Amino acid sequence: MGGTPTFAIPHAFLGTRTDPKDAKVCIAGVPFDIAVTNRSGSRFGPHAIRHASRMLVDGDNPANWRDPLHLPIADVGDFQIALGKIEESLDLIEKQASAYDHLVTLGGDHTIALPLLRAIAKKRGPVGLIHFDAHLDTWPDNFGTVFAHGSVFYHAITEGLVDPKRMIQIGIRSPVQREIWDWTKAQGVTILDAESVHTSTPAAIAQKIRDVVGSQPTYLSFDIDALDPSQAPGTGTPEVGGLFTWQAMSILKKLEGLNLIGMDLVEVCPPYDIAEISALAGASLVWNYLTLFAKG
């Protein structure tokens, strides 16, 4: 008896179908990486994450004995972008995202979260935000570029796409100007630095997240650089002292029952990856998110 081994299944996330009909959650790649401040290359992220995801197709998640493929899910392919044009690409991403009720996107640099949140806010108003990252990403601009991967949540807050009082950032540790930190706190954002994750427990961090976001609609934005470079070397702006993959996965598993309405997994930068470590971490985090909704 033969069969299709994991490494040979179709090149979609978890090898799933591409037709979005009746899918509860749709997956899309967004190969946009021209608004970064350091290394580029996350345009190759969607491809690498899909490739790595094929390790996850041969069983249930033992945390809850569920398989995201039973949701069901569909991988609708990559969004179109306007090559070399930031704002035109953001408009295109928003337009394409608005066609889906529950979308999980594979980045791409973090800038893509802005049009994704614009699409959501047009339907639902301001949402809560769970934001894993090494960086606040609340600079008003990056070296004069207004829409870039380090300014995404400045704009999300000032455009009223998220409710900053229902926004929590986890894993923060990069160098930052004091006024940027103070501005972020003054908006009402809760900041948990990486050390506070290390000196706490996943259960306590998950409870803190629940306390901040409550029961209203909440979006999850996961920058892979929230993880330590030993856990995710393939990223554009690495910062040491970050989360271990197990910590992030353990926190994520404990978010069952929250009103989660979408997710992005951004900043996986395959040219700097080693042995697919970062792509597999990204795929596994998305897999854990999806199993929160799957049936047993």
Ligand SMILES: [Mn+2]
């Ligand atoms: Mn980021």
